[in-house]
Amino acid sequence: MNDKALLVFDEKEQTFFWNEHRLKSIDFRSRSLNGLFKENCSYTLIKNFIDKDIALRIKEYYIQKKMRDVFYNVNSTGNDRIFYYLNSPYQYPQFIKSLIMKIMEFKNKFFIYTDFYHTYCMVMGLNPKHFEKVACTQSLHSWQAVYWYKNGQSHFKHIDNYGELATFLILSELGKDYSDGGLKLYCQNEEKVLDDLYNYGDLCLFDQSKLFHEVVPIKVEANQVGRLQLYVPTIPLNYMQETLVFENYPNRKFYTRKQSIYTKIMDRIRPPYVSKDIHYSRKEFKHYEYTL
Numbered sequence: 001m002n003d004k005a006l007l008v009f010d011e012k013e014q015t016f017f018w019n020e021h022r023l024k025s026i027d028f029r030s031r032s033l034n035g036l037f038k039e040n041c042s043y044t045l046i047k048n049f050i051d052k053d054i055a056l057r058i059k060e061y062y063i064q065k066k067m068r069d070v071f072y073n074v075n076s077t078g079n080d081r082i083f084y085y086l087n088s089p090y091q092y093p094q095f096i097k098s099l100i101m102k103i104m105e106f107k108n109k110f111f112i113y114t115d116f117y118h119t120y121c122m123v124m125g126l127n128p129k130h131f132e133k134v135a136c137t138q139s140l141h142s143w144q145a146v147y148w149y150k151n152g153q154s155h156f157k158h159i160d161n162y163g164e165l166a167t168f169l170i171l172s173e174l175g176k177d178y179s180d181g182g183l184k185l186y187c188q189n190e191e192k193v194l195d196d197l198y199n200y201g202d203l204c205l206f207d208q209s210k211l212f213h214e215v216v217p218i219k220v221e222a223n224q225v226g227r228l229q230l231y232v233p234t235i236p237l238n239y240m241q242e243t244l245v246f247e248n249y250p251n252r253k254f255y256t257r258k259q260s261i262y263t264k265i266m267d268r269i270r271p272p273y274v275s276k277d278i279h280y281s282r283k284e285f286k287h288y289e290y291t292l
Protein backbone atom coordinates (compact mmCIF):
# COMPACT_ATOMS: atom_id res chain seq x y z
CA MET A 1 0.00 0.00 0.00
CA ASN A 2 2.92 2.37 0.75
CA ASP A 3 4.06 2.48 -2.86
CA LYS A 4 0.59 3.59 -3.94
CA ALA A 5 -0.17 7.26 -4.49
CA LEU A 6 -0.64 9.33 -1.37
CA LEU A 7 -3.59 11.15 -2.92
CA VAL A 8 -6.16 9.11 -4.74
CA PHE A 9 -8.41 10.53 -7.43
CA ASP A 10 -12.17 9.96 -7.30
CA GLU A 11 -13.15 10.03 -10.94
CA LYS A 12 -16.87 10.51 -10.34
CA GLU A 13 -16.58 13.30 -7.78
CA GLN A 14 -13.49 14.79 -9.46
CA THR A 15 -11.89 15.15 -6.04
CA PHE A 16 -8.83 13.76 -4.32
CA PHE A 17 -8.77 11.85 -1.04
CA TRP A 18 -5.96 10.57 1.20
CA ASN A 19 -4.53 7.12 1.16
CA GLU A 20 -4.69 7.11 4.98
CA HIS A 21 -2.35 4.15 5.37
CA ARG A 22 0.45 5.86 3.50
CA LEU A 23 -0.27 9.22 5.10
CA LYS A 24 0.20 7.66 8.54
CA SER A 25 3.55 6.22 7.52
CA ILE A 26 5.11 9.62 6.79
CA ASP A 27 7.39 10.97 9.51
CA PHE A 28 6.61 14.67 9.11
CA ARG A 29 8.75 15.69 12.06
CA SER A 30 11.88 14.03 10.76
CA ARG A 31 11.30 15.21 7.19
CA SER A 32 10.81 18.76 8.46
CA LEU A 33 13.75 18.96 10.82
CA ASN A 34 16.19 16.94 8.70
CA GLY A 35 14.99 18.05 5.29
CA LEU A 36 12.57 20.86 4.58
CA PHE A 37 13.77 23.21 7.32
CA LYS A 38 17.36 22.08 7.51
CA GLU A 39 19.77 25.01 7.58
CA ASN A 40 22.07 24.13 4.72
CA CYS A 41 19.75 22.57 2.12
CA SER A 42 16.07 22.93 2.86
CA TYR A 43 13.85 20.73 0.72
CA THR A 44 12.02 17.43 0.74
CA LEU A 45 10.50 15.28 -2.00
CA ILE A 46 7.39 13.14 -1.70
CA LYS A 47 7.53 10.48 -4.36
CA ASN A 48 4.27 9.39 -5.96
CA PHE A 49 2.15 12.05 -4.27
CA ILE A 50 -0.41 11.47 -6.98
CA ASP A 51 -0.43 8.59 -9.42
CA LYS A 52 1.80 9.04 -12.47
CA ASP A 53 -1.18 8.44 -14.80
CA ILE A 54 -3.20 11.15 -13.08
CA ALA A 55 -0.24 13.55 -13.35
CA LEU A 56 -0.03 12.78 -17.07
CA ARG A 57 -3.75 13.41 -17.47
CA ILE A 58 -3.40 16.78 -15.72
CA LYS A 59 -0.51 17.61 -18.03
CA GLU A 60 -2.58 16.67 -21.08
CA TYR A 61 -5.46 18.75 -19.74
CA TYR A 62 -3.32 21.89 -19.66
CA ILE A 63 -1.46 21.38 -22.93
CA GLN A 64 -4.57 20.52 -24.98
CA LYS A 65 -5.02 22.88 -27.90
CA LYS A 66 -7.84 24.93 -26.36
CA MET A 67 -6.01 25.48 -23.08
CA ARG A 68 -2.67 26.50 -24.59
CA ASP A 69 -3.86 30.01 -25.39
CA VAL A 70 -5.30 30.48 -21.92
CA PHE A 71 -1.84 30.77 -20.34
CA TYR A 72 -0.62 34.26 -19.60
CA ASN A 73 2.93 35.37 -20.26
CA VAL A 74 4.24 38.06 -17.92
CA ASN A 75 7.39 38.65 -19.94
CA SER A 76 9.12 36.79 -22.74
CA THR A 77 11.85 35.25 -20.59
CA GLY A 78 9.57 34.15 -17.72
CA ASN A 79 7.17 31.24 -17.73
CA ASP A 80 3.55 31.13 -18.95
CA ARG A 81 0.95 30.95 -16.17
CA ILE A 82 -2.63 30.23 -15.23
CA PHE A 83 -3.47 31.72 -11.85
CA TYR A 84 -5.97 30.45 -9.32
CA TYR A 85 -7.59 32.38 -6.50
CA LEU A 86 -9.96 30.14 -4.61
CA ASN A 87 -11.30 33.27 -2.90
CA SER A 88 -12.60 34.91 -6.08
CA PRO A 89 -15.68 35.11 -8.33
CA TYR A 90 -14.25 32.59 -10.80
CA GLN A 91 -15.40 29.06 -11.53
CA TYR A 92 -12.61 26.49 -11.57
CA PRO A 93 -12.67 22.75 -12.32
CA GLN A 94 -13.36 20.71 -9.20
CA PHE A 95 -10.26 18.55 -9.63
CA ILE A 96 -7.87 21.49 -9.42
CA LYS A 97 -9.62 23.08 -6.44
CA SER A 98 -9.52 19.77 -4.62
CA LEU A 99 -5.87 19.20 -5.49
CA ILE A 100 -4.81 22.67 -4.33
CA MET A 101 -6.62 22.33 -0.99
CA LYS A 102 -5.14 18.89 -0.33
CA ILE A 103 -1.63 20.18 -1.07
CA MET A 104 -2.16 23.13 1.28
CA GLU A 105 -3.42 20.85 4.02
CA PHE A 106 -0.48 18.48 3.50
CA LYS A 107 2.02 21.31 3.59
CA ASN A 108 0.74 22.38 7.01
CA LYS A 109 1.81 19.02 8.45
CA PHE A 110 5.39 20.22 7.82
CA PHE A 111 4.74 23.87 8.49
CA ILE A 112 3.75 23.06 12.09
CA TYR A 113 7.46 22.64 12.85
CA THR A 114 8.05 26.37 12.33
CA ASP A 115 7.49 29.35 14.61
CA PHE A 116 5.89 31.19 11.72
CA TYR A 117 3.03 28.69 11.50
CA HIS A 118 2.33 28.82 15.23
CA THR A 119 2.32 32.61 15.28
CA TYR A 120 -0.08 32.61 12.33
CA CYS A 121 -2.45 30.18 14.05
CA MET A 122 -2.30 32.19 17.26
CA VAL A 123 -3.09 35.46 15.49
CA MET A 124 -5.91 33.86 13.50
CA GLY A 125 -7.32 31.95 16.47
CA LEU A 126 -6.80 28.56 14.83
CA ASN A 127 -5.84 25.21 16.30
CA PRO A 128 -2.44 24.44 14.63
CA LYS A 129 -3.33 20.76 14.39
CA HIS A 130 -6.50 21.42 12.40
CA PHE A 131 -4.49 21.38 9.19
CA GLU A 132 -7.46 21.43 6.83
CA LYS A 133 -9.12 24.32 8.62
CA VAL A 134 -5.86 26.30 8.67
CA ALA A 135 -5.54 25.65 4.93
CA CYS A 136 -9.03 27.09 4.35
CA THR A 137 -8.00 30.31 6.11
CA GLN A 138 -4.67 30.45 4.24
CA SER A 139 -6.54 30.06 0.95
CA LEU A 140 -8.26 33.42 1.56
CA HIS A 141 -4.92 35.19 1.07
CA SER A 142 -3.03 32.82 -1.25
CA TRP A 143 -2.94 32.24 -4.97
CA GLN A 144 -1.71 29.25 -6.93
CA ALA A 145 -0.56 28.81 -10.50
CA VAL A 146 0.20 26.30 -13.21
CA TYR A 147 3.61 27.22 -14.55
CA TRP A 148 4.56 26.28 -18.07
CA TYR A 149 8.15 26.88 -19.10
CA LYS A 150 8.72 26.82 -22.85
CA ASN A 151 12.01 26.86 -24.71
CA GLY A 152 14.45 29.38 -23.24
CA GLN A 153 12.19 30.44 -20.37
CA SER A 154 13.62 30.75 -16.89
CA HIS A 155 13.15 32.37 -13.48
CA PHE A 156 15.90 34.60 -12.15
CA LYS A 157 17.92 33.79 -9.03
CA HIS A 158 16.25 35.15 -5.89
CA ILE A 159 15.18 34.41 -2.35
CA ASP A 160 11.65 34.87 -1.00
CA ASN A 161 10.21 36.28 2.19
CA TYR A 162 9.87 34.80 5.65
CA GLY A 163 6.80 32.60 5.89
CA GLU A 164 6.60 31.66 2.21
CA LEU A 165 6.85 27.93 1.64
CA ALA A 166 6.98 26.55 -1.88
CA THR A 167 5.28 23.40 -3.10
CA PHE A 168 5.43 22.09 -6.65
CA LEU A 169 3.43 19.22 -8.04
CA ILE A 170 5.47 17.71 -10.85
CA LEU A 171 3.59 17.41 -14.15
CA SER A 172 6.53 17.03 -16.54
CA GLU A 173 9.88 15.28 -16.61
CA LEU A 174 13.41 16.26 -17.53
CA GLY A 175 14.49 14.13 -20.48
CA LYS A 176 10.92 13.55 -21.63
CA ASP A 177 9.18 16.95 -21.79
CA TYR A 178 12.33 19.12 -21.84
CA SER A 179 15.98 18.31 -22.34
CA ASP A 180 17.77 20.69 -19.99
CA GLY A 181 17.34 23.21 -17.15
CA GLY A 182 15.30 23.17 -13.97
CA LEU A 183 15.02 24.34 -10.39
CA LYS A 184 18.44 25.04 -8.94
CA LEU A 185 18.83 25.41 -5.18
CA TYR A 186 21.91 27.16 -3.83
CA CYS A 187 22.59 24.99 -0.81
CA GLN A 188 25.40 25.87 1.57
CA ASN A 189 27.99 23.52 0.12
CA GLU A 190 26.57 22.65 -3.26
CA GLU A 191 24.17 23.57 -6.04
CA LYS A 192 21.34 21.11 -6.59
CA VAL A 193 19.09 20.82 -9.63
CA LEU A 194 15.95 19.20 -8.29
CA ASP A 195 14.63 18.35 -11.75
CA ASP A 196 17.22 15.55 -11.77
CA LEU A 197 15.41 13.99 -8.81
CA TYR A 198 11.67 14.15 -9.41
CA ASN A 199 9.17 12.43 -11.70
CA TYR A 200 5.53 12.78 -12.76
CA GLY A 201 3.25 12.97 -9.73
CA ASP A 202 5.94 13.77 -7.14
CA LEU A 203 5.58 16.69 -4.76
CA CYS A 204 8.52 18.97 -4.10
CA LEU A 205 8.58 21.21 -1.03
CA PHE A 206 11.33 23.71 -0.34
CA ASP A 207 11.86 26.63 1.99
CA GLN A 208 12.04 29.46 -0.50
CA SER A 209 12.83 31.97 2.26
CA LYS A 210 15.98 30.13 3.30
CA LEU A 211 17.77 29.33 0.04
CA PHE A 212 18.53 31.30 -3.08
CA HIS A 213 16.96 29.53 -6.03
CA GLU A 214 16.31 29.94 -9.72
CA VAL A 215 14.93 28.05 -12.68
CA VAL A 216 17.80 27.81 -15.10
CA PRO A 217 16.74 28.17 -18.77
CA ILE A 218 14.60 25.30 -19.95
CA LYS A 219 15.57 23.70 -23.22
CA VAL A 220 12.69 22.20 -25.18
CA GLU A 221 13.32 20.09 -28.28
CA ALA A 222 10.97 20.04 -31.28
CA ASN A 223 9.06 16.97 -30.09
CA GLN A 224 8.74 18.11 -26.45
CA VAL A 225 6.11 20.22 -24.68
CA GLY A 226 8.11 21.97 -21.98
CA ARG A 227 8.16 22.07 -18.21
CA LEU A 228 4.81 22.06 -16.44
CA GLN A 229 4.20 22.23 -12.68
CA LEU A 230 1.44 23.21 -10.29
CA TYR A 231 2.84 25.79 -7.89
CA VAL A 232 1.14 26.05 -4.50
CA PRO A 233 2.78 28.69 -2.32
CA THR A 234 1.55 29.92 1.04
CA ILE A 235 1.31 33.69 0.96
CA PRO A 236 1.77 35.23 4.43
CA LEU A 237 -1.10 37.31 5.79
CA ASN A 238 -0.81 41.03 4.94
CA TYR A 239 1.30 40.45 1.83
CA MET A 240 -1.87 40.87 -0.19
CA GLN A 241 -4.29 43.77 -0.07
CA GLU A 242 -7.10 43.36 2.43
CA THR A 243 -9.71 43.64 -0.31
CA LEU A 244 -9.31 42.12 -3.75
CA VAL A 245 -11.21 42.81 -6.93
CA PHE A 246 -10.99 40.73 -10.07
CA GLU A 247 -11.19 41.22 -13.81
CA ASN A 248 -14.81 41.52 -15.01
CA TYR A 249 -16.13 41.87 -11.45
CA PRO A 250 -15.18 45.42 -10.47
CA ASN A 251 -17.99 45.77 -7.95
CA ARG A 252 -17.45 42.59 -6.00
CA LYS A 253 -15.07 42.59 -3.09
CA PHE A 254 -13.20 39.61 -1.76
CA TYR A 255 -11.62 39.79 1.65
CA THR A 256 -8.28 38.20 2.43
CA ARG A 257 -9.12 37.99 6.13
CA LYS A 258 -12.25 37.89 8.21
CA GLN A 259 -14.16 41.16 8.27
CA SER A 260 -16.69 42.43 10.77
CA ILE A 261 -20.35 42.44 9.81
CA TYR A 262 -20.13 46.24 10.07
CA THR A 263 -17.45 46.46 7.36
CA LYS A 264 -19.41 44.15 5.09
CA ILE A 265 -22.61 46.17 5.52
CA MET A 266 -20.77 49.45 4.98
CA ASP A 267 -19.21 48.03 1.83
CA ARG A 268 -22.67 47.33 0.48
CA ILE A 269 -23.93 50.80 1.33
CA ARG A 270 -20.95 52.68 -0.10
CA PRO A 271 -20.96 53.52 -3.80
CA PRO A 272 -19.60 50.68 -5.97
CA TYR A 273 -15.88 50.35 -5.90
CA VAL A 274 -14.66 50.52 -9.46
CA SER A 275 -11.03 49.66 -9.86
CA LYS A 276 -9.04 49.54 -13.04
CA ASP A 277 -6.06 48.38 -11.05
CA ILE A 278 -6.44 44.63 -11.36
CA HIS A 279 -3.24 42.69 -11.05
CA TYR A 280 -2.46 40.38 -14.00
CA SER A 281 -2.73 37.38 -11.71
CA ARG A 282 -6.37 38.26 -10.99
CA LYS A 283 -7.45 38.04 -14.59
CA GLU A 284 -10.04 35.50 -15.62
CA PHE A 285 -8.62 32.27 -17.06
CA LYS A 286 -11.29 30.42 -18.97
CA HIS A 287 -11.36 26.65 -18.66
CA TYR A 288 -12.86 24.81 -21.60
CA GLU A 289 -13.26 21.47 -19.87
CA TYR A 290 -14.32 21.11 -16.27
CA THR A 291 -13.52 17.46 -15.80
CA LEU A 292 -10.23 15.67 -15.88
Ligand SMILES: [Fe+2]
Binds near residue numbers: 158159160208
Ligand atom coordinates in the same frame (compact mmCIF):
# COMPACT_ATOMS: atom_id res chain seq x y z
FE1 LIG B 1 10.93 31.93 -5.35
